[in-house]
Amino acid sequence: MTEISKTEFEVLEAIWQEHPASAQQIIERLNEQKPWHEKTVKTLLNRMVKKEAISFEKVQRSYFYSPLFAREEYTYKESKSLLERMFSGRLSPLVSHFVKSDELSKDDIDELKALINQWEKDNG
Numbered sequence: 001m002t003e004i005s006k007t008e009f010e011v012l013e014a015i016w017q018e019h020p021a022s023a024q025q026i027i028e029r030l031n032e033q034k035p036w037h038e039k040t041v042k043t044l045l046n047r048m049v050k051k052e053a054i055s056f057e058k059v060q061r062s063y064f065y066s067p068l069f070a071r072e073e074y075t076y077k078e079s080k081s082l083l084e085r086m087f088s089g090r091l092s093p094l095v096s097h098f099v100k101s102d103e104l105s106k107d108d109i110d111e112l113k114a115l116i117n118q119w120e121k122d123n124g
Helices: 006-017 023-031 038-050 071-087 092-100 106-123
Strands: 054-059 062-067
Touching: 006 023, 006 038, 006 062, 006 071, 023 038, 023 062, 038 054, 038 062, 071 092
Parallel strands: none
Antiparallel strands: 054 062
8 A cells, every 4th residue: 555645545535425526526525624726636636646556547527436454454554653663652651642731522532441351252
């Protein structure tokens, strides 16, 4: 899986919403968050095709774009990369960091407890 910039990721998010999507549909989705120039988006789409992050199909005079990997697959790869770079591949120092800085809500903690309990049931 190729490296994706922050800006390219925003474009991918718009494509993941529903695909295949035309450049115009992608631009409209992006403009719901902040203003984007059509030329910028089309440049990013071309770059992402070259990086093999997305594919396209030409239908008459329009191009329709689709992702070449699922969002979940990308999220897993990036999460694993972050853990490796920042926490030597260990998850507990990351969680500890958020606990110590009061970044976790009660709902976050309840969700983590439920995940751990489920893991213990499945692997115990």
